[in-house]
Amino acid sequence: MKHIIDRREFLKLAGLGGVAFASGLAGWAGAGQPKEDFYFVQMSDAHWGFEGPPNPDARGTLPKAVAAVNGLAPPPDFIVFTGDLTHTTDDPVERRRRLREFKGIIGGLHVQDVHFMPGEHDASLDHGAAFQEYFGNTHYSFDHKGLHFIVLDNVSDPAGRIGDAQLAWLSADLGKTAQNVPIVVFTHRPLFDLYPQWDWTTRDGAAAIALLMPRAHVTVFYGHIHQENHHMTGHIAHHAARSLIYPLPAPGSQPKREPLPWDAAHPYRGLGFRQVDARSTGQAFDLQEFPVERGAS
Amino acid sequence: MTPRPQRRRFLLGAAGLALAVLAPAMAMRQEERVIQVRARRFVFDPSTIRLRHGEPVSFELTSLDVPMGFNAPDFGVRSDIMPGTVTRLRFTPDKAGEFSFHCDIFCGSGHETMAGMLIVT
Numbered sequence: 030m031k032h033i034i035d036r037r038e039f040l041k042l043a044g045l046g047g048v049a050f051a052s053g054l055a056g057w058a059g060a061g062q063p064k065e066d067f068y069f070v071q072m073s074d075a076h077w078g079f080e081g082p083p084n085p086d087a088r089g090t091l092p093k094a095v096a097a098v099n100g101l102a103p104p105p106d107f108i109v110f111t112g113d114l115t116h117t118t119d120d121p122v123e124r125r126r127r128l129r130e131f132k133g134i135i136g137g138l139h140v141q142d143v144h145f146m147p148g149e150h151d152a153s154l155d156h157g158a159a160f161q162e163y164f165g166n167t168h169y170s171f172d173h174k175g176l177h178f179i180v181l182d183n184v185s186d187p188a189g190r191i192g193d194a195q196l197a198w199l200s201a202d203l204g205k206t207a208q209n210v211p212i213v214v215f216t217h218r219p220l221f222d223l224y225p226q227w228d229w230t231t232r233d234g235a236a237a238i239a240l241l242m243p244r245a246h247v248t249v250f251y252g253h254i255h256q257e258n259h260h261m262t263g264h265i266a267h268h269a270a271r272s273l274i275y276p277l278p279a280p281g282s283q284p285k286r287e288p289l290p291w292d293a294a295h296p297y298r299g300l301g302f303r304q305v306d307a308r309s310t311g312q313a314f315d316l317q318e319f320p321v322e323r324g325a326s
Numbered sequence: 327m328t329p330r331p332q333r334r335r336f337l338l339g340a341a342g343l344a345l346a347v348l349a350p351a352m353a354m355r356q357e358e359r360v361i362q363v364r365a366r367r368f369v370f371d372p373s374t375i376r377l378r379h380g381e382p383v384s385f386e387l388t389s390l391d392v393p394m395g396f397n398a399p400d401f402g403v404r405s406d407i408m409p410g411t412v413t414r415l416r417f418t419p420d421k422a423g424e425f426s427f428h429c430d431i432f433c434g435s436g437h438e439t440m441a442g443m444l445i446v447t
Contacts, residue, residue, distance in 0.1 A: 153432030187432040225399035
């Protein structure tokens, strides 16, 4: 059986040729840029432990996504998981069981360089304590092939704040990074006011954006809203990813923020993960959306 | 000592001016509607609140169990709601319509459905 498929071939087979999205307006020409072409994968919002009609295959969807990512060739340099690994529970023992199970499933990824951060479902009821037991720090930074990646935690505070201490850390981290190095931010909630009526915001997100704004090349990838969304605050691009459990409606498109119903005719519709291409040719990111399995959209 | 007529007129005028300035403010304060809202996991009581456009309102917010938040983004107001404390949140609806409010402090497994509606006529 042919297991590994070319990413372009996968897109073609899945009928997804039209979903590419070029991120950033000006590209990186004249600025720092990747030392070589590479790509990473963004996965988000698995909500492991969720049960309900919005996804009758709740326990099967994440493993399918892992298999789909494993099918990418060549493999991504790394994978980032932008929060809500698990669905919230009021029981601390059950929370840890879900985190443990999630970690076991994600352990099946062939690419072992995986960067995690919590979502509010993982961390807001215990200030991130259980998450940290399994996945370590909730905010950190790393460098990869000439780019600087920053993971921000806007969920361990149940009020959805980054907080003064972390903002000070962000400022210091940026201060240690050369001005021409492109910055990529990973976080869970949108840093801008996408739709505050549904709590799709970060209360002090504007402070983070203000710290990032002087940098010429900044791109933010986040989760939380269970759908693709692309937004600019000035020259900073913000890209929300699909989820791996159920899609949510477009901001303000219906009275309540409730999961979209499962479509039996099109299973897994609206779910998926994202490939982000970073090119050394001075171009901006190239985004491509993948379904959790072929034929879904 | 009896005040001289000139001084008496001045005092009367000053009193009248004070009344003219303070009376509307006092009336406005008197017209402020007080609405008690109790929060508990994962509901607001009441969850539908009728307000009048231009009429000042003072919410008296209490939580019966855990820390909560009251957030009405369309009016740019929010407040923490702490157990055992009454928190007052004052504002004047400046537009009519139906506007949601929600809990903006993650409070448990039903947090995401903890919301209500302000109906302003």
